Amino acid sequence: MNIQKFLLKKIHRALRAITNESFFHLIQVQQSTKRKFGNYQINGLIAISNKLNIPVEELAKKFIKFINLNDVAHTIKLEKPGFINIFLNPTWISNQINNIFSASHLGITPATSKTIVIDYSGPNVAKEMHVGHLRSTVIGDSIARILSFLGHHVIRVNHIGDWGTQFGMLIAYIEKNTQTECLLNETIQLSTLEHFYREAKKKYDIDPDFAELSRSYVLKLQKGDRYYRQIWKRLVEISILSNQNIYVRLNINLKKSDIIGESFYNDMLPNIVSDLKNKGLAVTSNGATVVLLEKHHNKHGAPFGVIVQKKDGAYLYSTTDIACIKYRCKVLHADRIIYYIDSRQKQHLIQAWEIADKAGYIGKSVLLEHHMCGMLLGKDGKPFKTRSGNALKLKTLLDEALEHARCLISSKNPNLKYTEINKLAHIISIGAIKYSELSKNRTTDYIFDWNNMLNFEGNTAPYVQYACTRIFSIFKRSKQPNFQLKKNNIQLETEEEMLLAICLLQFEETIVAVSNQGTPHMLCSYLYKLSVLFSSFYENCPIIKAHNTHTKHSRLKLALITVRILKKGLNLLGIKTVRHM
Numbered sequence: 001m002n003i004q005k006f007l008l009k010k011i012h013r014a015l016r017a018i019t020n021e022s023f024f025h026l027i028q029v030q031q032s033t034k035r036k037f038g039n040y041q042i043n044g045l046i047a048i049s050n051k052l053n054i055p056v057e058e059l060a061k062k063f064i065k066f067i068n069l070n071d072v073a074h075t076i077k078l079e080k081p082g083f084i085n086i087f088l089n090p091t092w093i094s095n096q097i098n099n100i101f102s103a104s105h106l107g108i109t110p111a112t113s114k115t116i117v118i119d120y121s122g123p124n125v126a127k128e129m130h131v132g133h134l135r136s137t138v139i140g141d142s143i144a145r146i147l148s149f150l151g152h153h154v155i156r157v158n159h160i161g162d163w164g165t166q167f168g169m170l171i172a173y174i175e176k177n178t179q180t181e182c183l184l185n186e187t188i189q190l191s192t193l194e195h196f197y198r199e200a201k202k203k204y205d206i207d208p209d210f211a212e213l214s215r216s217y218v219l220k221l222q223k224g225d226r227y228y229r230q231i232w233k234r235l236v237e238i239s240i241l242s243n244q245n246i247y248v249r250l251n252i253n254l255k256k257s258d259i260i261g262e263s264f265y266n267d268m269l270p271n272i273v274s275d276l277k278n279k280g281l282a283v284t285s286n287g288a289t290v291v292l293l294e295k296h297h298n299k300h301g302a303p304f305g306v307i308v309q310k311k312d313g314a315y316l317y318s319t320t321d322i323a324c325i326k327y328r329c330k331v332l333h334a335d336r337i338i339y340y341i342d343s344r345q346k347q348h349l350i351q352a353w354e355i356a357d358k359a360g361y362i363g364k365s366v367l368l369e370h371h372m373c374g375m376l377l378g379k380d381g382k383p384f385k386t387r388s389g390n391a392l393k394l395k396t397l398l399d400e401a402l403e404h405a406r407c408l409i410s411s412k413n414p415n416l417k418y419t420e421i422n423k424l425a426h427i428i429s430i431g432a433i434k435y436s437e438l439s440k441n442r443t444t445d446y447i448f449d450w451n452n453m454l455n456f457e458g459n460t461a462p463y464v465q466y467a468c469t470r471i472f473s474i475f476k477r478s479k480q481p482n483f484q485l486k487k488n489n490i491q492l493e494t495e496e497e498m499l500l501a502i503c504l505l506q507f508e509e510t511i512v513a514v515s516n517q518g519t520p521h522m523l524c525s526y527l528y529k530l531s532v533l534f535s536s537f538y539e540n541c542p543i544i545k546a547h548n549t550h551t552k553h554s555r556l557k558l559a560l561i562t563v564r565i566l567k568k569g570l571n572l573l574g575i576k577t578v579r580h581m
Contacts, residue, residue, distance in 0.1 A: 156253065530569075
């Protein structure tokens, strides 16, 4: 049930009766922020009245006359300077909430299915994942879950950095300082590869001969040299195995089969450059192949040039990204492509999209969206680093959170078995970390804080998880089979029941908004609000000891719908629930 969409249809009919469809875009329906303004508010009347040159009060009266909400609302009134407040009818709400109880899929209407490619996580090879990867990974995964739940065909893509200059550096360093055979035949930890990478980067920056050797290895890789491809493949395998362990711990739905890294597009690059030349988009400049973008200018005011092939024949990230867009549009047949990468990549993405569009690789109806992620900062306002100057490893964060949760659970449940403590600690710690990221607006930068990240109070996953355990406990004590509850309709006798029921009905409009905007913090806010409203309902409305059987069954049904939506909401965030805490 999507109340917002339902009301908007009614409003459009009223608007059509008063004037015409040209004003549809000006009208908005939103949830009221204060109870005194009802449950929903209609905005946009002032703008329409100005265009029609009639007083807003006159327009509002016509609106209320034609809107036809007789059974839906018990009060509709104008609030100055020009808003219409809608107070929903308890009987109508009761009927809708009863429908949800019996309906499959929580009564949510499936969307018209689209093929949606979601590009998220994308760690680099030969480096351990760090806290900077957390945001793209958990947000992208949550949006993929939500869009799938709504009925879309979602293609998850882990666009890992498995190609480029760093591999030339790594191979050059390994050949000079270690036995390559050991790399190919023995188990090597990713931390060792990262050490190799750091040393190789130092040498690359100060030794011109080493830098030239590294670039020659990049060319050999791009041209398909069998021996160096074998070394490269081993480096990638070590990285993927380590990253996959992190995804499993975080309950992230990314598998090895979802990896379509930069190397995947290597064989397509010659044709991309050739095609850009044939279409008159690419020109030769100082031996390199360049696409000039008239809409973008360099510091001298001249059209900005994007290099797609260097004079030594090597390709660049831009070339790969253009090939990537073409593949997603022409082969995967994407209707919508969403990128979850940080805001610093904005200009690069826009340039790649513009070139791909000019080349005719992007269909007119395809939506390209950069859902920018803000940066994780240290207290100095710069990208977060540990005291050693390195990014905090994601594994370290997960281990620290696990220990924190284990100590907390042990102190509150000293008689709990060790295996049960570990199981609970894992679920609660992962939930706390993911929710901490997901509950923030993804576009904002924020300062990393251990205490906030591992906080279990307030608007946190443990608070919502606890609301679930409380409801599980109610049903355990009630010994009431769920099938018996179907016989009785929900009756909303108190304000707490009314507010809880309305919030339950707002689940669909919440996740639809999240799916459109890519903002899971809205779902977190909804789940927290629902948990708070349930707590108020639980404290003020006796359930098991209700004054009669019908009221008891009605409140049990409300509790059951609440836990279903809380569980589903947490699941869409990639967070598990527990039976007790």
